Structure formats: C-alpha cells, structure tokens
Amino acid sequence: MTNVLRTTIGLLLLLGVNVSFADAQARAVRFGRLWDGTKVITDAVVTIDGDRIVAIGSGPGAVPAGAVVIDLRKYTGLPGLIDLHTHITYYWDRQPGTRPRGQRRLPAVTVFLAQENARRTLETGVTTVRDLNAGNDMDLAMRELIATGAMAGPRIFASGPGLSARQGQPPDPGAMQKLVEDRVKAGVDWIKIFGSRGGFDNVDGTQTVTFDEMKAVVDAAHALGKKVAIHSYGAPGVRDAVRAGADSVEHGADVDDETLAEMARRGTVWVPTVDHNRYYIDAQAEYGFAAGSDIALRNYIERNFESVRRAVKAGVRLGMGSDAVYTMFGQNTRELEWFIKAGMTPAQALGTATTTAAALLGVDDRLGRIAPGYLADLVAVEGDPLADIRAMFTGVRWVMKDGKVVVDRK
Numbered sequence: 001m002t003n004v005l006r007t008t009i010g011l012l013l014l015l016g017v018n019v020s021f022a023d024a025q026a027r028a029v030r031f032g033r034l035w036d037g038t039k040v041i042t043d044a045v046v047t048i049d050g051d052r053i054v055a056i057g058s059g060p061g062a063v064p065a066g067a068v069v070i071d072l073r074k075y076t077g078l079p080g081l082i083d084l085h086t087h088i089t090y091y092w093d094r095q096p097g098t099r100p101r102g103q104r105r106l107p108a109v110t111v112f113l114a115q116e117n118a119r120r121t122l123e124t125g126v127t128t129v130r131d132l133n134a135g136n137d138m139d140l141a142m143r144e145l146i147a148t149g150a151m152a153g154p155r156i157f158a159s160g161p162g163l164s165a166r167q168g169q170p171p172d173p174g175a176m177q178k179l180v181e182d183r184v185k186a187g188v189d190w191i192k193i194f195g196s197r198g199g200f201d202n203v204d205g206t207q208t209v210t211f212d213e214m215k216a217v218v219d220a221a222h223a224l225g226k227k228v229a230i231h232s233y234g235a236p237g238v239r240d241a242v243r244a245g246a247d248s249v250e251h252g253a254d255v256d257d258e259t260l261a262e263m264a265r266r267g268t269v270w271v272p273t274v275d276h277n278r279y280y281i282d283a284q285a286e287y288g289f290a291a292g293s294d295i296a297l298r299n300y301i302e303r304n305f306e307s308v309r310r311a312v313k314a315g316v317r318l319g320m321g322s323d324a325v326y327t328m329f330g331q332n333t334r335e336l337e338w339f340i341k342a343g344m345t346p347a348q349a350l351g352t353a354t355t356t357a358a359a360l361l362g363v364d365d366r367l368g369r370i371a372p373g374y375l376a377d378l379v380a381v382e383g384d385p386l387a388d389i390r391a392m393f394t395g396v397r398w399v400m401k402d403g404k405v406v407v408d409r410k
C-alpha cells in the first residue's frame, strides 16, 4: 500500500466513510420491477457491495462489469419491511394438550426455540422488527444473537419488559421514571408502556396508567435518547398517550377526531394492529378462548378499523404492526390489507412498513428504501403487490438482509 493510499484510507476512516479492504465481487440483483420505497423502476438493477447498496439502475447496461448477477426478473422487488409491533419471544411448541400461553421453560430455552418465530418473520419479507414486551430481556438476547449472525432473524429493536401501573398502588410518576432509567441501563432500544388493559381475548380498554405517569415516562425516556410506545385499547388512554408525547401509540378504538388531528399535528405514529384481533378469532380454538369471545373481538375490530378510516382521512402517520405472538408469525404483513380497505393505496400501505417505520425507528438513513448507501435489505415477490397487496401474503420468494440471502424459495 502506498503512503498516499494509506493516508487517503485513514482520512476516509476519520470521516466515518466505510472502507472495504476485501476484494469482494460486487453483486447485481435484477428485478422485473422494483418499488424503491417511493417509485417504481422497471428492469431494475441493484448493485450491492458487502452489506450495502451502492447503485440503482435500469437495463442490462446498469450491471457493472464482472458483477455476480442474481436474476430475479420474474419478481417485483421491494425494500425489506419493518414490523413495528411483535412479541418474538412468545413461543409455543404445539405439543398436544398444551395452549400457546402458559408453557413454562427456562428463558434461554425460549430464546433458542423462538428462532422459529424469527425465521417465519423473515419469510414474510420483514427484515426488521420492533419488539414490545419480552420477559427476562429475552428480546435483547435475540437482538444480540441476530446482530452477531449466531441466529437467523430480523434485526430487532427491543423494549424488554413493558412498564405497567403498579397494582393496588396510587399513581407514582417518580417511580415510573425510575423504571425507565433501569430499562435504559439494561440496554433497551425502546420503552413500552401498557397504558390500559386489553390483550388476547380481553378487549377491555380501561386506562391503567395516568397522564402524569405517561408524561414522566416520556420525558425521562426522551432525556435519555429513547423513544416511547404506549399501548392503549381504549380512547382515553390514546388521547393521554398522544398528549404526553408518545412517539407511537399501539392499538386503540373509538379514537376521537381531536386526538387524530393532534396525532397528525405532532407526527405521532399510530400502530393500530387491526389484524391481530382477526388472528385471535381465527386461532380461538388453539388458545381455548371462552365461547363468544369472538363476538367481543369482532366488535373491537369494527371500532378499531373505523378509527383507522378516519385516521387515513386526517393524515395521521400509520405504522404497520402485526402484534404477532405464537402462531401468528408468518402473518406479519396482513395488516397492510386493512390499511388499503381504510383508503390507502398499496404504495401508501407499504410506506407504513418502510419509510414511516424507518423514520419512527430513527434509521431512515439506512432502512426503508432501496437507495445508494442503504443497507441491502431486499425482498422479491411473485406478482405485483402494488396492484394487489395480497401478493405479499403468499408471494415472497427471496429475501436479502444486510447483503445476505436469508430466504430462497425461487
């Protein structure tokens, strides 16, 4: 290496520019059509070096000389999707005589077994998830294992255990603030608050965390550079979460127009998770839910979805979150169909799982789009999800994450 070259590389390193010393061959991925996160490119060529996208072009002339070509011209290309609400450590081994909930095992065993949830997630074209509640910091463990390549799965933004109101005790904003500091010390990426009841077959939206407590958590988290997601099934909790400055609000029904307008004004992302209650209806026998629980779930879906319709009209930023648990992994993107039913175009719906989601996670400089400098997270889908979003549910054939092929069902 010449001194000039050494100095140049040193300077680039100082400037934070990635310098690759490996003489790895560039790869060119060809798609019949490509949606890059904002527009469609036909006969697209995505050139990849290591884990990064270095160029986008069109036509055979855009393939760099000597590049290894991956020919996916039969398929539509998309950026790797982001699922903003998962519970990836909720694992069921499907043993006869057992239910998804209530199985007991060591946390390390669950982390190992939950690889299956991670794999099913990748197979839907989701390469990044935000995981919002896991016991024993198991989601942090999976995050580390996946990041180092020891486990296959989507990259994880993890909250660890969500914060809840302390049962039978008066509201205590100071205590909640202390919990945030403990969570941040534990290494979480996000803070999750359970601001109301509701979950599984229980659609009770009663608020459990006060506005003052929510505000204390949001302020403490923001002071430490972390964002906050607040769960609320009911409208009062959604209203308080928005006013308290939550970065995202999860679930929610009967949301009043004033709150929707406030979300639009502040840029709060609403992750309504409509589809997870559809899943609970489909899976009620598996869970052993009481007879008639599907009636309450259906009623909640209607009220949840009606608010989503108004949110689309009001210009609220919506985010795709599956709220996947147990056997729902593999259905992570079904929420997109609800967004289209609520008035979005397929491209707008895909935006909830790409550009909007990446911005919420603070990674919109590297994820959510196919562009030079971005991480090479690519999905190849049979059919055209921009014409019929259901192509996403059955047509994912190939997935690349960080420049590595993680699903290949061509």
Ligand SMILES: [Zn+2]
Pocket (backbone or CB within 6 Å): 085, 086, 087, 132, 323
């Ligand atoms: Zn959830």
